[in-house]
Amino acid sequence: MCLAIPARIVELEGDKAVVDAMGNRWRAKTTLLPEAKLGDLILIHAGFAISLVDEEEAKKTWQLIAEINDFKDSPNKISG
């Protein structure tokens, strides 16, 4: 459940962000990571950025996610 997904901030207004991971875009908030800037890579859990993350680490995680065949079908892909 504590899985967090790395994504890049592609839009940012106040603490409201649009993020992109592997071509998927969704809304997230940076309330818990006030230092996050447009273009930053962040770890997102349950709709909130919790940490900055570097390019290498993000790529490793995206690769892992891509390997999980049933990931997209899972009902708990963000929370779980």
Place this chain on the structure above:
Amino acid sequence: MLERIYKAQNLMDTACNTLGRQINIMEVCGTHTVSIFRNGIKSTLPKKIKLLSGPGCPVCVTDQGYIDIILQLADRDDCLIATYGDMIRVPGKGGSLETKQPNANIKVVLSSEDALQLAKDNPSRKVVFVAVGFETTAPATAVVVKEAAQESIDNFCILSGHKLVIPAMRALVSEKNHNIDAFLCPGHVSVIIGFGAFAEIVERFGRSCVVAGFEPLQIIEGLGEICRQLAAGKAELKSVYTAVVTEQGNTTAQEIIAECFEPVDGYWRGLGKIEKSTLKLKDKYSRFDAFKRFNITEMPGEDMSGCRCGEVLCGLIEPPECGLFGKSCTPEEPVGPCMVSSEGACAAWFKYGGVMGSGYQEIRRPGSQ
């Protein structure tokens, strides 16, 4: 990469030889559990190293009493239940949220923000957010409670079942007969609380605490580091997940948890009542507390008949030792939460079959144990 795996395996072999007995390492993170099984990590370890899946899956540790409260609230016409997808299949009295779904008002949300939006969109309904999860998830709940207070969204409330990892680890190693030599500590909980938070377990209980990420190499290196310490007769605090975990953690998230919540005694499946282990809303936010709004007291629930999830969560038995495992309890028709959650130890055993899995099972250095 192979060199790094061999190095970790050498450290493990040395620890096994030095200690001359079985070494029990507990992971306290559902995502670790899944990665260990998926990648066949158990088969890369010496036979004397045993991995125990601890209370690291929030759905699994949630007491049956809490589950039954959600199911009762789901029966009320004036309520709308907002829940993370993980919770909907957990069985309780009279079914699960999933079996109630056609008749009840249950919405699956991906974020606490979605739950608050549901309250804004349905002003005539009482929206109850099923707030479960460890320290990683609790800040997201705190943010929306503050928002609800600022915007006076009074038809919103949360049923806080948020749990704290350290009190559970403390409870496990305080047991006289526990068999835990060391902990592989959760990566994303540590992003929030910082790896420094595990110091108490190291210093007071003399147990190694090593934080690792979720890719297989991280886990193997984390286990290697634990074994290095064990062989040297030491217990230390360390993080091998240096990409995102710092010693102090995310202080903004810690502050917002502290502003909204206070730790109180709470019930855990398998572990019973643990002191100051559950987050309750502070008095200034009590109007958003579903326990208060509906005048509910959480009582320990009765586990489903024959279910041994509690013992699995404490590392006392492995899933196949439960009489229901794979027979009347399967991922399709789960009886206990460890089979419901994709991160549960039972679901992982069922899906990947003990030590099997793809990936690393062939990687054993020639001559290793």
